[in-house]
Amino acid sequence: MSAPLRLMAVHAHPDDESSKGAATMARYVREGVEVLVCTLTGGERGSVLNPKMDRPEIVANIAEVRKAEMDRAREILGVRQQFLGFVDSGLPENEDEELPEGCFALQSLEDASQPLVAAVRAFRPHVIITYDDDGGYPHPDHIMTNKVSVEAFEAAGDPDRYQGAGDPWQPLKLYYQMGFTKERFEALHEAMTERGMGSPYADWIARWEDRPAKWPVTTRVPCGDYFEIRDEALKAHATQIDPDSWWFVCPRELQQEIWPTEDYHLARSLVDTELPEDDLFTGIHADDVATACH
Numbered sequence: 001m002s003a004p005l006r007l008m009a010v011h012a013h014p015d016d017e018s019s020k021g022a023a024t025m026a027r028y029v030r031e032g033v034e035v036l037v038c039t040l041t042g043g044e045r046g047s048v049l050n051p052k053m054d055r056p057e058i059v060a061n062i063a064e065v066r067k068a069e070m071d072r073a074r075e076i077l078g079v080r081q082q083f084l085g086f087v088d089s090g091l092p093e094n095e096d097e098e099l100p101e102g103c104f105a106l107q108s109l110e111d112a113s114q115p116l117v118a119a120v121r122a123f124r125p126h127v128i129i130t131y132d133d134d135g136g137y138p139h140p141d142h143i144m145t146n147k148v149s150v151e152a153f154e155a156a157g158d159p160d161r162y163q164g165a166g167d168p169w170q171p172l173k174l175y176y177q178m179g180f181t182k183e184r185f186e187a188l189h190e191a192m193t194e195r196g197m198g199s200p201y202a203d204w205i206a207r208w209e210d211r212p213a214k215w216p217v218t219t220r221v222p223c224g225d226y227f228e229i230r231d232e233a234l235k236a237h238a239t240q241i242d243p244d245s246w247w248f249v250c251p252r253e254l255q256q257e258i259w260p261t262e263d264y265h266l267a268r269s270l271v272d273t274e275l276p277e278d279d280l281f282t283g284i285h286a287d288d289v290a291t292a293c294h
Helices: 022-030 054-061 062-077 109-123 139-153 182-194 201-208 224-236 252-258 284-292
Strands: 006-011 034-041 080-086 126-131 173-177 219-222 261-269
Touching: 006 022, 006 139, 022 034, 022 062, 022 219, 022 224, 034 062, 034 109, 034 139, 054 062, 054 080, 062 224, 080 109, 109 139, 139 173, 139 182, 139 252, 139 261, 182 201, 182 252, 224 252
Parallel strands: 006 034, 006 126, 034 080, 126 173
Antiparallel strands: 173 261, 219 261
């Protein structure tokens, strides 16, 4: 029996795994891939974004509430999940605001990367997915998550680096998530408008800063059949996701028709592959799975 493929998703906060790449993970889990979500912080400084949950007892225990939400989302997705122990940096209201002492975004790269390197070496993923170097959006924890993910990909296989963090293991591919693209929102907006539904995306598209795509989409993973699981995982994060919000205005059936993929940029690859791809494991063969460890 061949060894299973393994996928690691690296995220900044609880709920990020359900809003970015959740249907991809749900699909691969159900195809026999082992999937681990590494959550770098506990989301302790996240605001309660769902007015239905904005209650004193929730705000007072936000760290424990968010852990419980993460546990429920993990069950829905069918993945394993591990908190790596850092403290949420919060989202500054302006550029001059200082980040709180001891938070994740202020750690040195080595200290911030050590737990992730250890997790990579323990889980031994063949593929890692994370954010691009802008963080997907410029939250300091998302930007730091990109940095430590790149560091872990490049260092985990080197026996001379991060000694004491486990036996070396070299992942084979690293992807950036590209789910929030203007192209996707324009396609959904046009489809909803043509059907007379009214679109929640018009203002967002109008404010979009047009600039050349920094990281082109290289890989589109068909996963529309798993959008329902994605949505249920999102709703599990009840402090962050209002079930009556714009997240769920576009009918799922329309999304499955117009944009049935989750999209990625192949940032690093140690195997030969041909672009564009429709599978994160393209180019990874049985011999690669058996010998990825140095």
